[in-house]
Amino acid sequence: MKNLLIQAAKRTGLVNVEQLTSLLDQNAGQGRLDEALLNCPYFTEDVVLKLFAESLGWEYFPEIPRSPFLRNSSNPFRRRMLSTTS
Numbered sequence: 077m078k079n080l081l082i083q084a085a086k087r088t089g090l091v092n093v094e095q096l097t098s099l100l101d102q103n104a105g106q107g108r109l110d111e112a113l114l115n116c117p118y119f120t121e122d123v124v125l126k127l128f129a130e131s132l133g134w135e136y137f138p139e140i141p142r143s144p145f146l147r148n149s150s151n152p153f154r155r156r157m158l159s160t161t162s
Contacts, residue, residue, distance in 0.1 A: 077109060077131070084131035090123055 078100045085093045095118045103112040113124045122138065129136035 080131040081109075081127055084127055088127075088130055090127050090130065091119055095119075 081100070082093060082097060085091045085096050099112060099116050099118070100109070103109065106112075110124070110128070113119055113127075114121055119127075126136045128134075
């Protein structure tokens with residue numbers, strides 16, 4: 077995973093590669109990689125999430141759009157209203 081993150085950083089320029097490499101070397105075997113990156117003062121949460129998405133080949137969503145199906149089913153009042161109108 078570390079190599080994927082470094083390659084993504086080089087490819088995209090999202091983060092400073094030297095800072096990332098230094099952090100990864102300091103964290104070697106000392107805990108979760110995501111926590112180390114999120115606690116690092118050099119990188120924002122948004123940048124860390126973008127870096128992981130890029131390294132895994134996933135699309136990054138700053139916010140996940142809510143499904144209209146979930147919206148209808150998660151509101152009990154709306155469910156009752158919909159069932160009484162049919």
